[in-house]
Amino acid sequence: MAETMILIAGRTSKQGTSLNAGKLKDEYRDVTSTVEMNTDDMSRLSLKDGDPIRLSTSIGETMVRCKGRKPVDLPAGMLFIAYGPPSSQLLGSDTAGTGMPPSKHYEVTVEKVAAGP
């Protein structure tokens, strides 16, 4: 079942260290395709760490893996992802005359998908 949540993209230590090794390498791809989710939300959606989910907006969609964060750290209905190619697939280009696309706090649809073989 699909749910609407708020996605925040940002920087992390692992993203920072892995981009030095190379943005085309597996570690960077892994870091930027992992989305953090409130563990209560994960339980409700029958998700566990590492499960694949689809995030989509009116712009596009991307497949990522989820990772739980304690409710005290990440409020219900909120997701966090490190900037990278997956998050850019969801990003609108209307800068409202500023040059800045709305890169944080945008609504995404979250869907559980079947794990691959």
Add this chain to the structure above:
Amino acid sequence: MSENIRVVEHATCTFCGCVCDDMKLTVDLDKHCITKADNACVLGKAWFAEHVIEDRPAALIDGHPASVEDAVAEAARILVTARFPITYGLSDTTCEAQREALAIVDLIRGTVDTTTSVCHGPTGIAFQGVGESTMTLGEVKNRADLLIFWGGNPGEAHPRLFARYAVTTKGMFIPNGKKDRTIVMVDVRRTPSTPVANIFLQVKPGRDFELLWALRAMVKGRKVNPDVEQVTGVPLAAMQDLVERMKNCRYGVLFFGMGLTMTRGRHFNAGALLALATDLNEFTHFVAKPVRGHGNVTGADNLTSWTTGYPFGVNFSRGYPRFNPGEFTTVDTLSRGDADAALIIASDPGSNFPKAAIEHMKRIPVIVLDTKATETTRLARVAFTTATYGINVGGTVYRMDDVPITLRPAFDSPYPSDQTVLTAIKNKVRELIGDTRASGAARAAA
């Protein structure tokens, strides 16, 4: 480890805007790598360890190895024949290279924009409207007894900001370090930075402006509608407590991140925070500073400002600089399909720009200068592998507080510097422009 070792004292890390200049690097000159980086944070250690000499062609044209000379010629040809060429990036290279890029843009009557437009560009807009009560990080270290971090996560993005400049470090008038300071964090979620705070205010997403405006009113002694508590998620008592602390501190600092500039409201959010700092100077000394990202993004702002009069998003198509965010900023020029060629310097918009912008980059000739392979180099018509600033190349970078710092490189690279490549492109453009400048001028007059 070989016996051919060199130690570089007081080297500078250019990974983030802290630009820490107290590195002690141990360099293996035979293996062309840095084996130890004393004083570096986790990001700095990765920066120094991973920038080794890779086995990549110095230049590629359409994905095939080419000489630097041929790649320079092709890059210059692309730039002078384009009708709306854009130049973007610049934040991870030296001021000396940035200056060459600006010269090219001027010659080809192009558009120049930096990563600032997708970082603290809205803050730059707010500076123009509100102004900036500013400082150096040295003043923060020595004087600040109240620090408010708003919409940022320096613990992960700028790890030494806390220890070297702002929180735990001892200063001239802060002899006991963190014990003499009060640390406040305002954010929509708890981050690895949060534990350092004495006070954490969790604001609802997208409600920073409302919280800042309420604080401004309370600082001025006005009553605020109690509904602001529901709107922002922050209790009125916590707001009042913060107001009292801000008015009664000796030296207050508002550090802010992209939690303000990347959300709805953008420059209004940044402007509200800058205005709050200005208001507080009625009561005490208060300053505000954006926590900047890439190593020399502040240099890009400074250099573009002193060269053109504007910090980013500058167009030369009429022969003089014009500034208009939304029109001349890169997300816009790419997403709308305006740009017909792109010169990307030390940046990777192919990885993190909106989908529409990336799709347009695939349709136009793109020239890239980067130290490593990226999504942007993969889509480039012409790609240069360049030497890493601060590790292989000397020059000047600006710390996030606008303080220029000279680099001390560790070892030589077989690849040319960004400055060398850009100077060669500039000279080639000058050669070619004799044929095309006249038609360009005629086009402008038509």
